[in-house]
Amino acid sequence: MHGWTQKDLADATGLSQPLLSSIEKLRRDATPDSLRAIAEATETPLSFFEIEPSSVPADSLHFRKNKTAPVRLTTQVKAYFREAHRVTTALLDRVAYPVGQFPSADARRTAVDQDEIEALAGETRRALGIESHSPIPNLTRALERAGAIVFRMALPGVEENQVIGKGHFGISYWGGPGERPVIGYFTGSGDRDRFTIAHELGHVVLHSYREPGGDAEREAHGFAGALLLPRSRAVDLVTPTTSLSEFARIKAAFGISIQATIMRAANLGLIDETRKSSLMVQLTQRGWRRAEPVDVVHEEPQLVTKALIAAWPESPYRAAAEPLAIQPQVLHSLAPAVSSAAHGPSGDAQNNVTSLDARRSRA
Numbered sequence: 001m002h003g004w005t006q007k008d009l010a011d012a013t014g015l016s017q018p019l020l021s022s023i024e025k026l027r028r029d030a031t032p033d034s035l036r037a038i039a040e041a042t043e044t045p046l047s048f049f050e051i052e053p054s055s056v057p058a059d060s061l062h063f064r065k066n067k068t069a070p071v072r073l074t075t076q077v078k079a080y081f082r083e084a085h086r087v088t089t090a091l092l093d094r095v096a097y098p099v100g101q102f103p104s105a106d107a108r109r110t111a112v113d114q115d116e117i118e119a120l121a122g123e124t125r126r127a128l129g130i131e132s133h134s135p136i137p138n139l140t141r142a143l144e145r146a147g148a149i150v151f152r153m154a155l156p157g158v159e160e161n162q163v164i165g166k167g168h169f170g171i172s173y174w175g176g177p178g179e180r181p182v183i184g185y186f187t188g189s190g191d192r193d194r195f196t197i198a199h200e201l202g203h204v205v206l207h208s209y210r211e212p213g214g215d216a217e218r219e220a221h222g223f224a225g226a227l228l229l230p231r232s233r234a235v236d237l238v239t240p241t242t243s244l245s246e247f248a249r250i251k252a253a254f255g256i257s258i259q260a261t262i263m264r265a266a267n268l269g270l271i272d273e274t275r276k277s278s279l280m281v282q283l284t285q286r287g288w289r290r291a292e293p294v295d296v297v298h299e300e301p302q303l304v305t306k307a308l309i310a311a312w313p314e315s316p317y318r319a320a321a322e323p324l325a326i327q328p329q330v331l332h333s334l335a336p337a338v339s340s341a342a343h344g345p346s347g348d349a350q351n352n353v354t355s356l357d358a359r360r361s362r363a
Contacts, residue, residue: 001079012041051325054082062203085182088149095307099147107209121226135254140299148181150301154333172200174208190296191257198224225264228256238265251294305335
């Protein structure tokens with residue numbers, strides 16, 4: 001999770017690398033002194049070494065990442081996510097926060113076409129309590145209301161822009177009905193964050209029960225576009241002559257990037273390949289491939305933070321570290337303090353606090 005090698009850990013603890021290797025390979029037992037040295041070096045509670053490890057199978061994790069992402073970084077991302085999954089699900093279970101029903105693709109299907117993806121995106125909107133044709137004001141909040149977990153990934157010792165620069169955007173896992181979908185993402189622009197979360201939700205819906213016969217990333221991209229910009233609205237808004245300025249207005253209304261909307265229009269056959277290529281060239285010429293106009297507000301996850309405060313009202317990061325068996329700094333990254341500006345006009349954040357406190361008092 002820290003991205004350290006055995007040599008790094010040996011240098012930090014004073015333990016020999018051969019000893020650490022033997023412990024890691026279960027050839028020797030770790031002594032209380034060696035565990036204490038590792039705990040101090042990594043600022044980890046000793047309870048970490050006693051807790052039941054994450055039940056998430058590493059080969060079941062879904063990514064939004066480039067194929068060129070370094071293996072070592074991918075290993076670190078997986079390790080962080082597995083611990084984040086363990087901690088956040090335990091925390092939400094502790095405060096008895098309910099989880100809704102999420103749709104899933106038929107496990108018997110090796111391939112799904114775009115019509116099926118559109119239908120599943122519609123089912124997902126209904127599961128989240130979102131109208132079939134309207135923009136989604138806050139996708140993160142909708143997922144949290146349904147009991148899903150969304151959090152920003154913050155790898156120890158690694159800058160987020162370095163992770164994204166190496167091709168990682170998001171990661172997800174869902175254990176099935178009754179379990180919480182868990183989505184982690186590396187933050188960028190507001191519209192990219194929304195697309196990454198929608199993309200990972202696509203993996204949850206499309207790939208938790210079935211092995212895709214084709215391209216899982218393409219399917220998840222198609223789902224994200226269908227969720228954020230329903231086909232019926234895209235048909236109304238996009239024509240072969242739609243200009244970049246009009247695409248920018250669609251972005252402002254639906255919180256989906258201009259580039260993603262162009263790809264969505266091409267995927268639906270609303271524009272042909274020639275027009276798509278022309279629009280992409282225009283984006284490049286205007287410098288919009290790297291910095292699009294129209295800022296989309298960042299969505300700030302709140303549910304994990306509210307659950308933490310409900311469970312440990314006083315000094316929550318320090319008080320929860322030992323019971324949850326996680327470093328306080330990692331817990332702080334998973335459950336950052338929520339700014340008042342992030343609550344928005346809907347009052348959802350306050351509703352979450354009230355409901356969590358009520359469940360805790362009943363328990």
